[in-house]
Amino acid sequence: MTVKILFSGKTSWYLNHTARESYKSGSLSGYWMGNKRPTGVPRDKYKRIWPYHLAQKPFYHMPFINLEERMRWNNLPFYEAWIARQQIPEGTNVVQAPMGSCRALFRLADRNSKRILKVFDAPNSHPNTLFEYWQRECDLYSPGYRIPMPDWVFDQISREIENADMVLCPSNFVRDSMVQNGVSPSKCYVSHFGVDTSIFKKRDKLPEKPIFISVGSLTVRKGQQYLFKAFEIVKAQLPEAELICVGGVRPDFIGELKKWHGTFTHYEGVSHPKLAKMLSGATAFVLPSLEEGFARVLSEAMACGLPILASYESGATTVVRNGIEGIIIQPRDPEGIAVSMIRSAREKEENLRMGEAAYSAGAKSNTWSDYTNRLVTEYKRRLELQQ
Secondary structure, eight states, X not given: OOOOEEEEESSOTTHHHHHHHXXXXXXXXXXXXXXXXXXXXXXXXXXXXXXXXXXXXXXXXXXXXXXXXXXXXXXXXXXXXXXXTOOOOTTOOEEEEETTSOHHHHHHHHTSSSOOEEEEEOSSSOHHHHHHHHXXXXXXXXXXXXXXXXXXXXXXHHHHHHHOSEEXXXXXXXXXXXXXXXXXXXXXXXXXXXXOTTTOOXXXXXXXXXXXXEESOBSGGXXXXXXXXXXXXXXXXXXXXXXXEESOBOGGGHHHHHHTTTSSEXXXXXXXXXXXXXXXXXXXXXXXXXXXXXXXXXXXXXXXXXXXXXXXXXXXXXXXXXXXXXXXXXXXXXXXXXXHHHHHHHOHHHHHHHHHHHHHHHTTTOBHHHHHHHHHHHHHHHHHHHO
C-alpha cells in the first residue's frame, strides 16, 4: 500500500520538515499552509491559505505576543472557510494537521468517498493538562495572568481528538496526558521529533568552566523560575559557572525576569548555526519544563553530545534514560536541579559518557527523514487494519 499524506495547518512549526521528507520519499499528497512554501516542497504540491495569512499578517511582528496568539484563534474562521472550499488531492489516504487546525480538514476527509486516516498532530499535551499546568504556574508567579487561549479553543481541540483516528504524540508525556483524559492508548502513537544533523554536530570537548544552556521561551510554563533558583545554588558552589538562556520573553515571565536580572546570559533568539555552536560549547543542557510536547531542542542538544538534564514533562523520558543519556529532573525542585547541574560539572567522565550516549540516542537514526519514515510506516499499518 502506498501512503499519501495531505498536511494542513495555520503555521508550519515543524511540519515543513515532515512535508519535505514526505515529498522525497514519495508520500506527500499535498501541503496546505498559512506560511510560505518551504524549500524542498514543489509548487504543485503546495497551496497557501491566503485568507488566513492575510488576516493574521498584521499581527505577526507586533510586540504584543498575547494579541498575536489570540488572533491566531480569532482568525481561525478564515482558515476553515478556505479548507471547506478545497478538494482533497486524488490518492490521498492520510490527512494530518496540528491541534486546533484539524476540524475543517477532518470534515473534508469525512466527505470523501474513500476512507482516509485522520491524524491529530499533538505538539502539546491534552488541552486540559496544558491549561492546568500552565495556569497553575501563572497563578503562582504571575497572579492575574490568563493564558491566551479562549475556553472554546480547548473545547474544539478536545472534539478534534475525539474525531481523529490517530493521535500523533511527540513524547510519552503527551501520550500519558491523552490517556489520563480518556483517550484510548491504542489511538496514540509516540514518535519524537527529528534533528538536522548537518547543522547540529557533536562537541569536541568539555568547556574549561561549567556552562549550562537552556533553550525555549522564557515563560513559567517552561520552568525557568525554578531553574534560576537552582542556578543560585550552583553559583554558591561553582562561582565560575555560567547559565545561558535562549528564547523570547513571554508576558507571564516579565515579573520573574526582573527578579533575576544579571543572573544569566540571555539571547532573545539566534540562528540554528549559532545555536549549534552554543550547544557544542556547553557542559550540559537543562530544561525543567512543566508542560511541553517534545522540546525539539532536546534532539538538537543530544546531536551535539550534551548530557540532558530535563523533566518528564519536557518530553525527555521519550529519549533519555535516567543516568544514561542524562538525568531526569523534577521541574519544581530547585535543590534537586542544582544537584544534577553540579554533578554534571564535577563528574567529567560521567558527563562525557552521558554525552556520548545522548549523541547515539538523539542523532543516529533520528534525522527528520527517520522521523517521517516512522510516521509513514505507522500510517501504512493503520490503513491496512482499516481495510
